Amino acid sequence: METRYLIERLASRYDSFYLYDEQSIVSQINLLQKNFPSVDFLYSVKCNANQNILKSIFAKNFCASVSSVGEMELAKNLGLGREKIFYYAPGKSMEDLRSSYQDSVIVADSISEIERLKYLAKIFNEQIEIAVRINPNFNYEKDEGLPCRFGIDESDAVSYLEKLDELYVKVVGIHTQIKNQELDCSKINRYYKKVFQLAEKIEYAVGRRLDFINIGSGIGIPYVDGDRDVNIQWLGSEMEERISNFKITHPKIRVMLTLGRYVVGKCGSYVTHVIDKKKSHGKTFVILQNCLNGFARPAISTLADKYFSESVLAKVNTFGISTLSDSGELEKITLAGNTCVQEDLVAEEIEMPKLNIGDVVIFSNAGGYASVFSPMQFSQKKMPVQFFFTVDGEIRI
Numbered sequence: 001m002e003t004r005y006l007i008e009r010l011a012s013r014y015d016s017f018y019l020y021d022e023q024s025i026v027s028q029i030n031l032l033q034k035n036f037p038s039v040d041f042l043y044s045v046k047c048n049a050n051q052n053i054l055k056s057i058f059a060k061n062f063c064a065s066v067s068s069v070g071e072m073e074l075a076k077n078l079g080l081g082r083e084k085i086f087y088y089a090p091g092k093s094m095e096d097l098r099s100s101y102q103d104s105v106i107v108a109d110s111i112s113e114i115e116r117l118k119y120l121a122k123i124f125n126e127q128i129e130i131a132v133r134i135n136p137n138f139n140y141e142k143d144e145g146l147p148c149r150f151g152i153d154e155s156d157a158v159s160y161l162e163k164l165d166e167l168y169v170k171v172v173g174i175h176t177q178i179k180n181q182e183l184d185c186s187k188i189n190r191y192y193k194k195v196f197q198l199a200e201k202i203e204y205a206v207g208r209r210l211d212f213i214n215i216g217s218g219i220g221i222p223y224v225d226g227d228r229d230v231n232i233q234w235l236g237s238e239m240e241e242r243i244s245n246f247k248i249t250h251p252k253i254r255v256m257l258t259l260g261r262y263v264v265g266k267c268g269s270y271v272t273h274v275i276d277k278k279k280s281h282g283k284t285f286v287i288l289q290n291c292l293n294g295f296a297r298p299a300i301s302t303l304a305d306k307y308f309s310e311s312v313l314a315k316v317n318t319f320g321i322s323t324l325s326d327s328g329e330l331e332k333i334t335l336a337g338n339t340c341v342q343e344d345l346v347a348e349e350i351e352m353p354k355l356n357i358g359d360v361v362i363f364s365n366a367g368g369y370a371s372v373f374s375p376m377q378f379s380q381k382k383m384p385v386q387f388f389f390t391v392d393g394e395i396r397i
């Protein structure tokens with residue numbers, strides 16, 4: 001396999017690195033655009049803000065979903081105009097709002113944020129078009145709202161928007177996103193259907209049609225054996241039918257989906273080396289270069305079972321481990337990183353092909369929430385390099 005050969009070559013020169021394969025990104029994007037021809041896609045920049053990745057995705061006509069002014073600048077510098085940058089995030093400061101409202105569509109996350117935007121618009125004496133993130137009165141399982149620090153509760157949004165004087169702030173779109181990494185497409189489909197109903201409710205409150213509905217996405221990717229790919233063909237056909245019905249009454253509506261991991265999750269590998277190996281009280285420890293501080297997800301996910309349920313991290317086993325030097329012999333080991341904290345632990349007591357000092361270890365699924373999610377400044381070690389392998393066979397650093 002070509003990327004395997006590439007990994008071998010790069011591993012002879014670099015201690016630890018990420019390798020992103022553009023072909024994987026392009027295939028995922030083609031699949032989405034083919035099955036959802038009437039949908040405008042947004043890429044969630046926080047998932048992986050690597051320049052080459054962003055360029056590749058934006059070249060496919062994706063818009064940017066940004067969660068900070070810094071991410072907004074990245075998208076803007078790559079040539080995206082205001083109509084293609086959507087800035088959602090909880091807790092935007094006045095300074096964040098002031099420096100972003102001209103270059104992005106702000107998705108207000110709270111009522112006080114809308115009030116801050118009104119204040120700002122008044123100072124600059126203009127009307128700002130915004131969207132509102134809604135925390136709906138339903139979830140993936142039931143018709144029931146859940147407490148959430150993102151967005152405005154549906155009922156509060158409705159009563160606020162009914163009274164909103166739109167002189168300074170005009171609500172032109174809604175955004176919802178209540179779950180990540182869902183693999184059950186009938187649940188996703190039900191959620192999408194309900195978001196269209198929600199949009200009509202909001203339209204009723206504001207007294208006119210919206211320009212866009214950003215449904216979020218929820219679409220997950222298979223991480224472990226037994227996980228099944230979401231049936232994109234079916235979900236797409238359901239969505240297309242819904243949009244064409246909706247367009248009878250809303251001819252100009254723009255329907256958007258926001259995805260991160262589905263686009264880039266599978267494109268990346270994280271490659272590192274065995275630095276040391278030792279035995280202690282009957283256990284064998286294999287020590288790797290730059291784990292917690294290079295690719296943190298394995299360390300986080302070994303703790304996840306005990307402590308978190310944050311779906312961005314997707315719990316345990318969100319990566320595969322392989323090696324270039326498989327002798328066929330297995331060994332039970334504890335795999336850990338080389339920073340000085342107990343938490344820098346990849347896996348305890350697992351069966352792996354026998355590893356020796358100098359061997360190359362490869363983690364898969366390192367395209368999304370990987371490099372950006374790793375505390376690389378911790379312990380001041382040399383950071384992993386990031387390589388991008390283009391569809392034309394070029395390697396960019």
Ligand SMILES: *Cc1c(COP(=O)(O)O)cnc(C)c1O
Binds near residue numbers: 044046047219259
């Ligand atoms: C991070 C994020 C996404 C992307 O989620 P994935 O699970 O990576 O597709 C989408 N929408 C919002 C609001 C997000 O914060």
